[in-house]
Amino acid sequence: MPELPEVETTVRYLKDKIIGQKIVGLDFDTPNLIKKPSPEELKRQIVGKKITKIERKGKNILIYLNQDYLLLIHQKLTGHLLYGKWQKEKGKWLPQEKNSPLFLDRQNRFIHFLLFLANGKMLALSDLRKFAKIIFAKKEEVLNSDDLKTLGPEPLSKEFTLAYFQKICQKSNKPIKTLLMDQKLISGIGNIYSDEILWQAKISPLRKANSLKEKEIKVIYQKIKVVLKEAIKLQGTSIVDYRKPDGAKGEMDKFLKVYRKEGQKCPRCQGIIKRVVINGRSAHFCPKCQK
DNA sequence: CGATTCCCCTGATAGC
DNA sequence: TGCTATCAGGGGAATC
Known part of the structure; x- marks a missing residue:
């Protein structure tokens, strides 16, 4: 699933490809993904606008447009943005290059939202589970919405200090895993x-x-910083659904030590990795060396 | 206010 | 073989 390193990889990849591009069209088959405005209104308003900037805030992708508009995409569990060319066949968008991962990897075949760019390329959202969220509004409105303004500090930024982390740990009676995943805190x-x-x-x-x-x-x-930086360097984890915008997998999979490795040996102490449910989420860890 | 439960959605997998 | 039940999982909403 796309977390900070995956979203960062996506944004970095797209930066020099889509900035300056005018949006010349829009297509979608799952209106529920578009939370605001109505899909018809979105189409009417976004076509003709030019992309001026793209950035990441938490797990959100922010695509800035001229006239102070902003398109927010949250990929949730299985969503990922792709960049390329598709054509419609029997109501389904299929990639044009048959030998590219966009075509060969089935995770890239759940296209539910497409922006057509002036350069002939397209920005597509593939999302198997259809949980993704798309919001389009005036920049100020989006930036001041709960979607963004309740987010905690970026863990790789200066604002995320050791003193701050100590403070939120001391104040929380929740499991540390739950705290790490709380978007309001980090x-x-x-x-x-x-x-x-x-x-x-x-x-x-x-x-x-x-x-x-x-x-x-x-x-x-310290490990928050180390692990996230390493994952960005390796362009993310594709063990489940995430793919880079060219459809290819990230390289972080083979460096994972515990995630989705229940029953396997811990690479550090040879203990058996266990899976437990914490706060409705599966947690993987080695009971022998993680105290 | 905090903690818990439900819900969104669909492919994979297990059970029969 | 093929049907049905169960599950994953970010985050928001409803409920306790």
Whole structure:
């Protein structure tokens, strides 16, 4: 699923390809993805506008348009943006290049939303589960909406200090995994990287945040940065649905230590990796070396 | 206010 | 073989 590193990879890839491009058309087959405005209104308003900027906030993709408009895309579980050319066959959008991952990898074949650009290329949203969220409005309105303004600090930014992390840990009686995934406290970390961060830090995901010692908090803090940076460098994890905008997989899969590895041996201590449900999410960890 | 449950959706998988 | 039940999972809403 797209978390901070995957969204960052997507934004970096698209930056020099779509900035300056005018949107010349729009197509969709799942109106429910478009939360605001109505799909008809969106089509009427977005066509003709030019893309001026693209950035990431937490797990959200922000595509800025001229006349102070902003398109927000949250990919949720299985959504990912793709860049290429598609053609409609029997009501379904199919990629034109038959030997590209856009065509060969089935995860890229669930196209539900398409923007046509002036350069002849398209920006498409593939989303198997149809959970993604699309919002289009005036820039100020989107930036001041709950979708964005409730987000906590970016974990790789200066604002995310050790003192801040210590403070939120001490104040929370929740499991540390739940805290790491709380977008209001830290933005961008999801199920994959919370598991991986805690494995690297040798801390059990079940530990209550306010039970952590100062030294442990510091290690987790450091591992947040290390793991996210490594994942960005490797262009994300494609173990499930995520793909880069060219349809190819990220390289982070083979560096994962615990996520989706229930029953396998811990690469550090040979303990058996366990899966438990925390706050409705599956958590993977090694009970032998994560305390 | 915080904690819990439900819901959105559909492919994969297990059970029969 | 093929049908049905169950599950994953980010985040928001409803409920306790």
